Amino acid sequence: MRIDVVTIFPGYLAPLREALLGRAVGTGLLDIAVHDLRDWTHDVHQAVDDAPYGGGPGMVMRPHVWGEALDDVLAADPRPARLVVPTPAGRPFTQAAAHAYAAQERLVFACGRYEGIDQRVVDHYAASMPVDEISIGDYVLVGGEVAVLVVVEAVARLLPGVLGNPRSAAEDSFSDGLLEGPAYTRPEVWRGHAVPEVLRSGNHGAIARWRRDRALERTAERRPDLIAALPPDALDEADRAL
Numbered sequence: 001m002r003i004d005v006v007t008i009f010p011g012y013l014a015p016l017r018e019a020l021l022g023r024a025v026g027t028g029l030l031d032i033a034v035h036d037l038r039d040w041t042h043d044v045h046q047a048v049d050d051a052p053y054g055g056g057p058g059m060v061m062r063p064h065v066w067g068e069a070l071d072d073v074l075a076a077d078p079r080p081a082r083l084v085v086p087t088p089a090g091r092p093f094t095q096a097a098a099h100a101y102a103a104q105e106r107l108v109f110a111c112g113r114y115e116g117i118d119q120r121v122v123d124h125y126a127a128s129m130p131v132d133e134i135s136i137g138d139y140v141l142v143g144g145e146v147a148v149l150v151v152v153e154a155v156a157r158l159l160p161g162v163l164g165n166p167r168s169a170a171e172d173s174f175s176d177g178l179l180e181g182p183a184y185t186r187p188e189v190w191r192g193h194a195v196p197e198v199l200r201s202g203n204h205g206a207i208a209r210w211r212r213d214r215a216l217e218r219t220a221e222r223r224p225d226l227i228a229a230l231p232p233d234a235l236d237e238a239d240r241a242l
């Protein structure tokens with residue numbers, strides 16, 4: 001998979017070169033290119049923003065610089081791409097979206113700043129390619145870069161060969177629609193807190209049941225919306241007895 005990121009703060013994307021993602025890039029599983037939007041400005045001030053039409057606070061990113069940058073970035077590789085634009089006004093980015101993105105040959109991320117990017121940029125490219133405006137949560141960031149780090153990590157870990165243990169991604173939180181239950185490791189007792197007995201019993205059936213019960217309890221308590229969204233056949237008799 002190839003990932004391109006266009007931003008006025010390329011340094012914000014440095015973490016993509018670290019650890020798991022850095023290794024994925026090093027082994028050729030992932031090809032990441034970060035581009036400085038200001039490379040496509042032609043004025044001495046390298047201006048990328050201007051006052052909003054209709055008034056209002058802050059500035060909006062100008063369409064012509066984005067158009068020149070995205071035209072060049074898209075033309076640099078023949079693979080079909082999906083343009084992803086983080087924004088507080090976007091559709092929620094979910095694990096299902098991460099799986100869909102992991103199947104893409106190429107993702108191009110447009111990182112806005114200020115009060116966002118002139119809407120005509122999204123409208124223009126949406127006429128010729130898939131474009132997603134996405135939100136990573138109901139809170140407001142200062143720009144799109146952190147959202148891109150979140151999305152790229154969530155997608156890259158799903159790519160074959162990126163995670164050391166492929167079972168991890170298959171058994172993710174949300175993969176069965178529930179939150180992950182509690183996890184424990186040595187020592188058996190830590191500051192007077194013991195590991196639940198069942199986990200040391202060696203009884204794999206009881207362990208699986210206990211883990212499912214804890215995941216159901218945690219989900220019902222913290223994310224009742226996920227319980228309500230489960231398909232009718234998702235809960236068995238034992239689940240309902242909880």
Ligand SMILES: COc1cccc(Cn2ccc3ccc(-c4cc(N)[nH]n4)cc32)c1
Nearest residue numbers: 086087088112113116136137140141143144
């Ligand atoms: C566009 O409307 C905006 C209104 C107020 C502030 C900002 C700041 N801002 C600029 C570009 C940008 C990209 C993404 C996000 C963002 C995404 C999520 N989930 N939260 N915040 C925020 C961004 C934009």
